[in-house]
Amino acid sequence: MPASPAATIRRRLTKPDGRSVWLYAAEPIPEGIEAPAPRGGPVVATPELRWHPLRAEWVDYAANRQERTFLPPAGYDPLAPTEPGGEPTELPAGPWEVAVFENRFPSLAPGAPEPPGTLVPTRPGRGACEVVVYTQAAKGGLGDLELSRVEMLIDVWADRTRELGARPEIEYVMPFENRGVEVGATLQHPHGQIYAYPFVPPIPARELEEERRHRARSGRGLLETHLEAELADGRRILFDEEGVVAFVPVFARYPYEVWVAPRAPVPGLPDVDAPLRAAFARALRAVVRGYDALRGRPFPYVMVFHQAPTDGAAHPEAHLHVEFYPPYRTTERLKYLAGTEIGAGMFTNDALPEAKAAELQAALSAAGELR
């Protein structure tokens, strides 16, 4: 039995430039902490959305993101706590364990103004972009955190989902992590992000649509049904404990793709209870430890949470899960998205999921994490 997890306590601060910071810890965070902001002054966010008529999707333009004029000193880590008398970072010193702040260069922002009209429909890029800092430590990743910290992260993702999802303009909240220079991450400090969208974005929308159809046909969940089949087959399972499964899907589009999901459908992060949170934390950490064991050094990936929309409708079809997309096709060779993926939408995978699952099972085993 896992130890009963501590409650996650939160304190909200406001930066000099008006942005919010949320500090999280197991113990109450004292009052009087002042939130810093990097030099360079506030950035005016004017993201706008334009409609792509041939793909029937919104495209986001955040021209303000290119105004990154502040040249930081060498070794500057904007996600580290600000040192006394030091260059101000995004976060204060203090006994916080996890911190969230509003991105200074957001692709979606609460106050985005009405854009000028153009040839296609437009709308303000309203929403939110937040940064989730996993630890005060400057290096490492999800695989290096204490389990209690990963559980706290799940609380934080749930807290942000609830709060952002309650805003009337926000219809979908997606926590994610871009890890490694190979996927464009510019900061090494362990962190993820949250995008809160004013619509249900195309990929979750497509998944939900298929889940709805399956449920209407069979009365059961699509991912739930598939998980049962994966477990019965067994060849691609990396982790199966206390109701949480990690596996290489039989339909993986990326060679090292891994999904993590509760066996029983849970709509979203706010619905995760303490036992599920404990198992989910162990599964996430085991997957990342397995990735890192592939080469004995941090393995890059894009990790995304898919969950129920916050659009006010009921979503009995939604089944919370995580999708990991590492950009490699072997441990040393990148998988590029090119003609057939970008131009046609058909992914080609040089390896069968069974072979990659065996490779990952060996890596998890080497890391002492195979379950």
Add this chain to the structure above:
Amino acid sequence: MPASPAATIRRRLTKPDGRSVWLYAAEPIPEGIEAPAPRGGPVVATPELRWHPLRAEWVDYAANRQERTFLPPAGYDPLAPTEPGGEPTELPAGPWEVAVFENRFPSLAPGAPEPPGTLVPTRPGRGACEVVVYTQAAKGGLGDLELSRVEMLIDVWADRTRELGARPEIEYVMPFENRGVEVGATLQHPHGQIYAYPFVPPIPARELEEERRHRARSGRGLLETHLEAELADGRRILFDEEGVVAFVPVFARYPYEVWVAPRAPVPGLPDVDAPLRAAFARALRAVVRGYDALRGRPFPYVMVFHQAPTDGAAHPEAHLHVEFYPPYRTTERLKYLAGTEIGAGMFTNDALPEAKAAELQAALSAAGELR
């Protein structure tokens, strides 16, 4: 007036390993040329397709592609003509101008066997993957070819579309080019590829669906209507001559995205007549010359043709066009596809299409190609 283009003449050969080669030239190609094949023997292609139930799309597995055991000598160019007594390449010496051959490591193959069943629907990865060699010269790109050669390439793409599309199992033919190491191209020799799919792939299918809807609503073509609006606005136009337009779409998802299309809907490459072919060739070459002028060196991109399916149905909604997707967000900084693009399907673009169009207009102007 452009000179009347010469006819494109073709000769088909068979390699020792059974694969086909098609040689194209303006003058008849003599008989008696023997097609070579690289050392290493024939590769057995067993691509299979699996159904992704949550995205409702086929994923392709071509495990045979990893069996690339032949280590070529330094400087070996498999797309160059084989020299007398030299290491055999994919192509013979001779007076050909453009050559096409069946890919030795195909993701889709005519004889793909029935795969073993698994948890999701499967089917053989039947189709074709061909390599299109633009020239016997080992370096350069579309921007360095004579216009008559680009016109011949359009004939070749049309010829392959007709022939592949006539196979009963093939429903969509997509010529494309992956240019540059940034998009995974491993060979510098100027070349593109053709994938012939046993279904209409998701991205063209989505475009065709939106085009069908627009046509049903308005009686006119969606891209045709949009082109008129782009021309009336004018700010993002790079080329407009003899009925062919190149432009940065107002809804561009990639900073340097460019589309090239005839003003009047033409369903596919086989429907391109001589005047349209001449204008299309000039537009394609002008765009690539503009790209290359951005930095004074080859600019990488993924270029894809979207055209009418070959599925036996009528496609009055189809409007042939080319989409260019360069992987850069500034001339020196890559655009990465990460959390929001890969996990949500919402593209974020740091630059407004108007700004990038101005940059490209200046580059085309510097290259003497602005029209």
